Amino acid sequence: SAVISQKPSRDICQRGTSLTIQCQVDSQVTMMFWYRQQPGQSLTLIATANQGSEATYESGFVIDKFPISRPNLTFSTLTVSNMSPEDSSIYLCSTRGGQGSGTGELFFGEGSRLTVL
Amino acid sequence: AQSVAQPEDQVNVAEGNPLTVKCTYSVSGNPYLFWYVQYPNRGLQFLLKYITGDNLVKGSYGFEAEFNKSQTSFHLKKPSALVSDSALYFCAVRVFSGGYNKLIFGAGTRLAVHP
Numbered sequence: 001s002a003v004i005s006q007k008p009s010r011d012i013c014q015r016g017t018s019l020t021i022q023c024q025v026d027s028q029v030t031m032m033f034w035y036r037q038q039p040g041q042s043l044t045l046i047a048t049a050n051q052g053s054e055a056t057y058e059s060g061f062v063i064d065k066f067p068i069s070r071p072n073l074t075f076s077t078l079t080v081s082n083m084s085p086e087d088s089s090i091y092l093c094s095t096r097g098g099q100g101s102g103t104g105e106l107f108f109g110e111g112s113r114l115t116v117l
Numbered sequence: 118a119q120s121v122a123q124p125e126d127q128v129n130v131a132e133g134n135p136l137t138v139k140c141t142y143s144v145s146g147n148p149y150l151f152w153y154v155q156y157p158n159r160g161l162q163f164l165l166k167y168i169t170g171d172n173l174v175k176g177s178y179g180f181e182a183e184f185n186k187s188q189t190s191f192h193l194k195k196p197s198a199l200v201s202d203s204a205l206y207f208c209a210v211r212v213f214s215g216g217y218n219k220l221i222f223g224a225g226t227r228l229a230v231h232p
Contacts, residue, residue, distance in 0.1 A: 001163075031217065042207065043161070043222045048215070056215050092160055104149045104168070104211045106220055108160040 002027055004109035006093050012115045018081045021112045023093030028073035030096075033106065034066070037090040046091075049076050083116045090114075119144045121210045123223035130198045131231050138193040138226045140208030149211035150191040151220065152182055156204045164206075167191060178202070198230045 003026040013019050023032065031050050035043040046066055047055040055068040069077045080087050090113045094106040121142045130136045142148055149168055153161040165176025172184045182193045193206060208223040 004160075033219070042224045045219055045221070048217050048219065050217075056217065058215075094161075104218060104220070105151055105163050105166050106161075107163060108153075110160040113158075 002029065002095055002107045004093055004095065004107060006091075006109035006112050008112055009110060010113040010115075012117060013083050014117055015084055017083055018079055019083065019114060020077050020079045021091050021093070023076045023078070023109055025074045025095055030073070032070065032076045033094045034068065034076075034078045035092040035094060035108075037092060037111070039088065043092065046078070080114065083114070085116045088114060088116045119210070119212045119214075119221065121208050121221060121223040123206075123208055123226045125226050126224075127227045127229060129229045129231065132200050133197050136195050136198040136202070136228065136230070138206050138208075138228060140191045140193065140223060141189050142191060142208075142210045143189065144210055144212060148184075148189075148191075150182075150184065151209040151211075152176065152180070152191075152193050153207045153209060153222075154178075154204045155207065155225075161207065164193070198228075200230045200232055203228055203230045 005024045007022045034046040036046050037043050045058050046061045047057045049055045049068050049070040051070045051073050065081050067079045090111040092111045093109045151166045152164040155161050164180050165174050167174050167184045175181045180195050184191050205225050205227050207225050209220045
């Protein structure tokens with residue numbers, strides 16, 4: 001397994017501002033995944049962050065709105081840019097918990113709950 | 118399209134009774150299936166997975182799940198529910214897309230266990 005820490009755990013933001021969420025893993029991992037969970041909804045994958053390359057975004061998500069950094073094998077950031085109330089969600093960082101882990105289960109951080117006013 | 122469905126928004130069960138939370142899937146190839154639980158204001162916790170082998174898999178907190186290939190189902194079960202099992206449960210399936218293996222999640226089922 002992997003222990004994943006996210007900061008901030010929650011924040012209240014003003015419309016039009018941007019916020020960066022940090023994700024730290026306790027071991028080196030190849031890929032990190034960012035999910036969004038809108039209120040009362042399931043998880044939707046935003047992007048896959050592979051160290052040393054540009055993040056791969058899912059349909060409906062773009063780099064200008066959700067820029068991602070992956071500077072090393074234990075850390076990633078997700079920025080939510082130019083926020084609107086529709087961006088109010090829980091943002092979750094996840095990983096498979098160690099290089100070479102091929103069985104597929106993901107481990108999640110506690111999430112960052114953003115409320116945009 | 119590859120997908121996973123949880124047909125019930127909520128399941129209510131009395132403490133001590135058996136519980137089932139349903140999940141069906143649609144994927145190409147052999148499915149890798151997972152169950153997660155989310156407690157209020159928390160992230161997701163991994164419960165169990167099916168990759169291959171025995172159709173009945175056992176996981177954390179006394180939960181188990183039965184893989185049924187002919188019915189394309191992977192229902193979560195527990196013989197005797199606890200009030201502390203009340204939470205949001207997500208079924209997920211691994212898909213290969215865009216060059217990566219990813220998990221896609223069902224809509225979630227809220228389990229309410231009453232004393």
